[in-house]
Amino acid sequence: MDLKKDNYLYSFSLSLKETLDEMAGLPCEAGPPRIQPATFESAGMAVIVGITGSRPGRIILDLSMETARKLSELINGEEYDINDEFILYTMSELANIVSGRAITQVNNMDRGLGLRLTPPGVFLGDRLYITSPKIGAELFSASTPEGSIQVSVGFEGGR
Amino acid sequence: MDAKMVSPFLEAFFSVLPAVGMSDVRRGSIALKEKLLATRDITALVGLSGDIRGNVAYCMGDDTARGVASVMMMGMPVDRFDEMAQSAISELANMLTSGASTAFSGQGLFVNISPPTLITGQNVKVMVSQVRTLSIEIITEAGLIEINVGLEV
Numbered sequence: 644m645d646l647k648k649d650n651y652l653y654s655f656s657l658s659l660k661e662t663l664d665e666m667a668g669l670p671c672e673a674g675p676p677r678i679q680p681a682t683f684e685s686a687g688m689a690v691i692v693g694i695t696g697s698r699p700g701r702i703i704l705d706l707s708m709e710t711a712r713k714l715s716e717l718i719n720g721e722e723y724d725i726n727d728e729f730i731l732y733t734m735s736e737l738a739n740i741v742s743g744r745a746i747t748q749v750n751n752m753d754r755g756l757g758l759r760l761t762p763p764g765v766f767l768g769d770r771l772y773i774t775s776p777k778i779g780a781e782l783f784s785a786s787t788p789e790g791s792i793q794v795s796v797g798f799e800g801g802r
Numbered sequence: 803m804d805a806k807m808v809s810p811f812l813e814a815f816f817s818v819l820p821a822v823g824m825s826d827v828r829r830g831s832i833a834l835k836e837k838l839l840a841t842r843d844i845t846a847l848v849g850l851s852g853d854i855r856g857n858v859a860y861c862m863g864d865d866t867a868r869g870v871a872s873v874m875m876m877g878m879p880v881d882r883f884d885e886m887a888q889s890a891i892s893e894l895a896n897m898l899t900s901g902a903s904t905a906f907s908g909q910g911l912f913v914n915i916s917p918p919t920l921i922t923g924q925n926v927k928v929m930v931s932q933v934r935t936l937s938i939e940i941i942t943e944a945g946l947i948e949i950n951v952g953l954e955v
Contacts, residue, residue: 681885685923693849693857693916701849701919728838731929761849761916762954764857768926775919776885776892799917 651749652676652781655702655794658745659785662737667717671787679780679795685771686710686793690738693761694746700778700798702745702760704738708767710790717789735763741794806909808832808936811858811949814901815940822894823873830939830946839935839950841926843867844883846895849916854906856953857930860895862945867891869944883922892918898949 656673663669686707694700706714708730712723715733723730739762746758766773780797812829819827843864849857862870868880871887874894880887895918903913921928931952938949 689921691847691849691919693851695849695851695914695916699915699917701916703919728929731838732932735929735932759851759914761851762855762857762931762952764847764849764859764931765929766845766847766921766923766926768923771921771923771926773919773921774888774892775917776889778917 651745652783652796654745654748654752655741655796656783656785658741658748659792659794662741662744663714663787666737666740667714669714669717669787669789671785674784674786676781676783679782679797681776681778682772682774683795685766685768685773687771688734688765688767689771689773690734691764691766691773692738692742694758694798695761696758697756698758698798700780700796701775702738702742703773703793703795704734704741705773705793705795706734707790710787710792713789714787731765731767735765738763807854807953808938808951810902810905810909811898811938811951813905814898815949818894818897818901819940819942822897823876824870824942824944826941826943828941830941832936832938835935835937835950837932837934837952838927838929839937841921841928841950842948843922844891845921845926845928846891846918847921847928847930848895848899848918850899850903850913850953851916852913853911854913854953856951858899858902858952859928859930859950860898861948861950866942866945866947870894870942870947873944888920892920
């Protein structure tokens with residue numbers, strides 16, 4: 644079965660919703676999927692998880708530093724300054740768990756896929772631009788009371 | 803992380819860069835750095851899974867990226883880091899990491915790699931893994947390329 648856009652992206656939106664609920668007690672509403680241009684401007688922090696296997700690609704969770712700080716505080720039950728490195732570790736772990744759950748679902752839907760994940764890489768900065776050459780990606784926006792998270796999933800050669 | 807983890811990346815640089823037309827390639831310093839690093843203008847991130855898991859970030863200045871892309875495109879002038887230059891640097895990151903993956907297989911370690919993602923910006927910092935990062939400088943005629951390797955071993 645080919646990856647269908649509503650199937651695999653749905654796995655990610657469900658995974659994000661469940662994970663935010665379990666880890667932070669936070670509700671989350673996912674918007675509709677849309678096509679992502681090859682280059683996009685980050686809100687301030689981008690967590691990138693690579694996909695290897697029969698359909699190589701990547702997952703990007705993108706959010707503002709302030710949203711990342713608030714989510715980290717809720718998840719860990721502690722207060723953080725905006726520059727605290729624990730925010731990076733927490734967002735890295737969030738991306739890891741969300742991606743892991745989603746990819747497990749996607750693999751279960753098609754046993755031949757054998758997709759695996761790489762550890763997350765976290766980027767932060769000003770005027771941060773992310774480009775994925777030769778990747779066809781789609782994204783959805785998830786809104787939470789603490790801010791929004793963009794989730795982008797893309798594969799080599801297209802959707 | 804020990805020398806056996808580093809040498810595949812060095813091997814890849816010394817075989818891939820000459821193959822794309824870079825004639826002057828030398829190793830600079832190697833240092834173990836903290837988890838969060840300040841990067842240069844342009845970073846190409848590639849992830850690894852399999853017997854070795856982690857990330858490698860190839861970091862370079864804008865002028866170096868354009869210089870390397872120009873050499874890869876047979877000397878065509880590259881005035882800005884446009885789509886063609888992005889594609890060239892992405893392809894280079896792919897070739898270098900594939901080369902390292904092949905070298906790892908010689909050690910009996912099987913590694914798959916993800917497609918590269920390019921990141922540009924100002925005051926950019928990166929955490930390539932939750933372990934300390936090994937940073938290797940490669941000096942080329944187009945300028946300095948830094949390989950930042952974070953592997954879970």
